[in-house]
Amino acid sequence: MYMIMKGAKTQMIVFDHVTKHYKTNIGLDDVSVEIKKGDFVFLVGPSGAGKSTFIKLILKEIEATEGSILVRGEDITKFSNRRVPELRRNIGMVFQDFRLLPRKTVFENVAFAMETVHKKSKVIKKQVPQLLSLVGIESKAQKYPDELSAGEQQRVAIARAIANNPKILIADEPTGNLDPETAWEIMMLLEEINRRGTTVVMVTHAKDIVDRMGKRVITIEKGKIISDSIGAYKLEQAFAGHENMSDTLQHYRTDTIVL
Amino acid sequence: MIRRFGYTLKQAFLQVFRNKAMSLASVFAITAMLLILGLFFMIVVNINTAASMIEQDYDSIEIFLLDETTEDQADDLMKDIKDEPGVESVTYRTKDEALIELKSRWGDSGYLLDSLQENPLPNSIVIRIDNLEAADDVAAKAQTLEGIEDVKYYKETVDKLMKATNFIQLSAVIIMAFLIIVSVVVVSNTIKLTVFNRSSEITIMKYVGATNWFIRGPFLVEGIIIGILSAGVSLGVCSLVYSKVVDLIGKDLFAIMSTPMVPMDFMVVNMAWIFGALGVSIGACGSIISMRKFLDA
Ligand SMILES: Nc1ncnc2c1ncn2[C@@H]1O[C@H](COP(=O)(O)OP(=O)(O)OP(=O)(O)O)[C@@H](O)[C@H]1O
Ligand SMILES: [Mg+2]
Numbered sequence: 001m002y003m004i005m006k007g008a009k010t011q012m013i014v015f016d017h018v019t020k021h022y023k024t025n026i027g028l029d030d031v032s033v034e035i036k037k038g039d040f041v042f043l044v045g046p047s048g049a050g051k052s053t054f055i056k057l058i059l060k061e062i063e064a065t066e067g068s069i070l071v072r073g074e075d076i077t078k079f080s081n082r083r084v085p086e087l088r089r090n091i092g093m094v095f096q097d098f099r100l101l102p103r104k105t106v107f108e109n110v111a112f113a114m115e116t117v118h119k120k121s122k123v124i125k126k127q128v129p130q131l132l133s134l135v136g137i138e139s140k141a142q143k144y145p146d147e148l149s150a151g152e153q154q155r156v157a158i159a160r161a162i163a164n165n166p167k168i169l170i171a172d173e174p175t176g177n178l179d180p181e182t183a184w185e186i187m188m189l190l191e192e193i194n195r196r197g198t199t200v201v202m203v204t205h206a207k208d209i210v211d212r213m214g215k216r217v218i219t220i221e222k223g224k225i226i227s228d229s230i231g232a233y234k235l236e237q238a239f240a241g242h243e244n245m246s247d248t249l250q251h252y253r254t255d256t257i258v259l
Numbered sequence: 260m261i262r263r264f265g266y267t268l269k270q271a272f273l274q275v276f277r278n279k280a281m282s283l284a285s286v287f288a289i290t291a292m293l294l295i296l297g298l299f300f301m302i303v304v305n306i307n308t309a310a311s312m313i314e315q316d317y318d319s320i321e322i323f324l325l326d327e328t329t330e331d332q333a334d335d336l337m338k339d340i341k342d343e344p345g346v347e348s349v350t351y352r353t354k355d356e357a358l359i360e361l362k363s364r365w366g367d368s369g370y371l372l373d374s375l376q377e378n379p380l381p382n383s384i385v386i387r388i389d390n391l392e393a394a395d396d397v398a399a400k401a402q403t404l405e406g407i408e409d410v411k412y413y414k415e416t417v418d419k420l421m422k423a424t425n426f427i428q429l430s431a432v433i434i435m436a437f438l439i440i441v442s443v444v445v446v447s448n449t450i451k452l453t454v455f456n457r458s459s460e461i462t463i464m465k466y467v468g469a470t471n472w473f474i475r476g477p478f479l480v481e482g483i484i485i486g487i488l489s490a491g492v493s494l495g496v497c498s499l500v501y502s503k504v505v506d507l508i509g510k511d512l513f514a515i516m517s518t519p520m521v522p523m524d525f526m527v528v529n530m531a532w533i534f535g536a537l538g539v540s541i542g543a544c545g546s547i548i549s550m551r552k553f554l555d556a
Contacts, residue, residue: 059466081471089468101460112460115266116469164467 010037011070012168012199013058018067020053020223027053029223030067035201037167040194042210043203044233045220051203054220055170058201059091060084072167089117092161092169092198096176098153100145106132106156107141113163131159135189151182155189162193169193171202175209187213207233270477274453275484281449285485286492288445289541292438293493293534299431300530301501304521306427310420319388320398321411323381328406336404337384343400345393346386354380381408439541446485446545450478454553461553471554478546486542490534497534498527 013035020027028050035041043051056062057069060076068075076087100109107128114124132138135155137148145153154174161169171190175183187209194200204210210217210233219227275282322340324333330351337349352360357380362372386401388394398412454461464474502523509520 085468085470087468088466093466099459099463101463112463113467116464116467116473118473160463160467 011035012037012039012072013201014070015054015057016068016070018057018069019065020050020057020062021065026050026223027062028057028064028220031220031223031225032067033218033225033228035199037199038194038197040191040200040213040215041202042213042215042217042233043201043220044205044210044217045226049220050223051220052172053223055172055201055203058168058170059093060087089164090167092158092164092166094154094157094161094169094171094174096173098145098150098157098177100153100156100160102145105142105144106137106148109145109156110160110163113160117164119164127163128159131163132156134162134192135159149182150178151185154178154182154186158186158189158193162198166198168199168201171200173203173205175204175206180208183209184212267476267480271480271484274457274477274481277456278449278453281452282481282485285446285449285545286489289442289486289489289538290492290496292442292541293489293537294496295438296435296537297493297497297530297534299427299435300533301497301504301521301526303424303428303431304526304529306424308521310424313420320386320394320401322384322386322401322404323408323411324383325406325408326381328382332406333382333384336406339404340384340386340397340401343393343397345388345397347389348387350385350387352383352385354378354382357381357383439537442541443545443548446482446542447549449485450482450546450549453481454478454549458553474554475547475550478550479543482542482544482546483539484542485545486538486540487535488538489541490531490538493538494527494531494534497530498523501526 011034013033015031015033018028018031031050031054043054045051053062057064058071058076060079064077068077070076071087072090076083079087101112104112110128110131111124114127119127129138129141132141135158137152137155137159140148140152140156145156148156154177158169158174161171169190174190175186178186183206190200190202191213211231214231216230217227217233218225219233322336324336333351337351340346341349355378358372358378361380386397388397394412398410401407401410461474505520505523
């Protein structure tokens, strides 16, 4: 088990006995975990385990039923709705389905995130090309999303997610719609971003990627953390009790956001 | 701040433009509403001024004298009345004076009176009251005097007029309240459509940490633009109609009622304020309502 180090300054995300009940289901059940600054963490587990619940709690998209959640040292369960935007500016999000705006160019899609937090257009014009070159698609700036390959679209999404220099990058199955080679390129990009100091939390069902990366793996099942270790995807544990084990390596369910 | 406003304004105009049909429909609805309001306003304001002028004009009691009453007798009557409490002044008006006054009141139509064979108006005593409460007593006292034909006393008429005005005002307020609600609903539905068109954009905005007001901004301005457009159109139409009405019947109305119509520029300035304020608030309310569900996720 991963050791919980209380009081360390470098904690980025701390779950302290967090429980999330939905009307009929349990999303998370008494989960305690710490993610430190600079960590690269995989969040794995079968469908319905509570991974998206975990992420939505960090974003304060949903409220914890019990327990407290610290993001950069502040208990966000005590945040008023007013402070949610501030929280989210420190968290970049990447989704399985990219979520680019189809009527905006690549450049505009990234610029949009910066406009939203009131960056000067001079700054935007300077930084967007830098971001695009960081994710390796500087030549596609004037293209529209449907003119790009899936891998390229995900790169745009990543550029957008890091546009406002978030301290945390959360990716919910970012490689779910990509072929293995492209998926691996995206992983390299995420690792590069992590190397530059951003804490990365990635939900995935891709065992091969998890094994190959050799990062910290938190396994959730039925709302509980059943394993937290460096290294490999704990397939046996994650799917103990699940008849259909093939369900999971590529999983296409797209979580819809409640507006 | 300016940067933010520029973004908001640009988005808002884009939205209005992209959503032409619905924006136009909303402008029509609000305009129709404002036109009805304008109509009420023009009528009510005129009735109000007329009523208060008439009230001033007729804070007097006029005693019509019998033809056989002599000026000496009239003098005595005047002395009697002058002592009554509440009486400010008493004047004697000959039938000739009365005719001249009537002629001037009728203005252009005054020549009609020239064809009269003989002056049908009686001599009269005009009593000015300085205290309306005393008017009833003075009128009652005047009734008992000798040598009079009739006592004309307008308080009742004025009271009735005031009641009618109040009633018109009240119904106007009720109808307006109803129309305002309808307009807000129409606007909010229009804006819901743009909100829906831009829902994926809004979702992403929320993920990158846009504040609710930043998201709301363009929609709020969209509503306000619709409101201002409606106000402008309504003001144009109402001004046009009013100036035509003043041209057509203003003089005649003055002749008959002896009260002028409320001047054009007063009307326009006031309607501009009212329409502007209403248009903006209807637009803003509609937009905030349309976004309410969307934003408290
Ligand atoms: N809005 C909701 N209302 C009710 N129950 C929910 C809601 N969202 C999630 N759940 C339930 O909570 C549990 C955890 O769901 P969650 O979405 O966190 O799973 P997940 O690990 O992300 O699964 P997947 O791999 O399929 O995305 C599931 O049993 C799910 O049915
Ligand atoms: Mg999920």
